[in-house]
Amino acid sequence: MLSDSELYEAIRSGSTLRDAAISQLRAMLVRGLSKSLTGRYRQPFNADDIAQEALLKILASIEQFSGKSKFVTWSMTIAIRVGIGDLRRKYHADQSLDSFRTDDHGRMELPTATILSEGNDFTNREFGQLLQKLIDCELTEKQRIVVRSFLSDYSTDGIAHAMGLNRNAIYKLLHDARMKLKIGLESHGYGPDDIASFLASGESIK
Amino acid sequence: MKLTIEQTTELKSLIRSVTDKDTLECDGCFDLMSEYAEAMRSGKQLGSAMLAVKAHIEQCRCCRYEYEALLVALEELETNSQ
């Protein structure tokens, strides 16, 4: 067994140990992936295939390894991203694309229970109506589409793929939409406790 | 699209938990994730770069999911190397 630094050096420098080092790293990736990906997104996977794809990425980007973590940890981080990306793609392949429609301008309608009849709680009812107004008026169409797709069980990866954008952009659209709604609720004169209680309410009335 | 009660509860939770403290995006988080995982596993005190990863992971469900999977994999390697 090569140590972590020997593994890195052997793979990077192309020494006589390179093949052995790659085999050792592949075996470690397969072991880690087999354990950590099991059951995720309810999708079957082949740890050998994922490890192989990850290895190609690792070899191609080895110059970017900064040495601030162990080489194996860095490699495993890449392998996990490849593996989960793969599972997400399979998972989303069977999902409805309804939330990405644009003909309804990303309309996102809160349930009647939230808007009208949330028990007899007048404050929560007002909050429900305010939240609907904020969704309609403060969010852009793109933000609504991202939010409703995320609520329809899409990952940011999956949304990025469906919308032809990158994951950073989707994360930012989602984050900005959440901030807009939060600031919108806060700027209507309600106390923080009332807002917190509305946001924590479990909506038991159907 | 009409949201279900469950989706509305999730939306509220997304609003409740959002902060403006996240300075990273997913790619920046990914670049630092291996270092962050080791720092967390060793209980080391987190510097500002690692605190930025922590803030992003708390805000971003997808990066959090990948980080949790990474911890499971690292745990497995450690168990097997002993």
Ligand SMILES: [Zn+2]
């Ligand atoms: Zn992220």
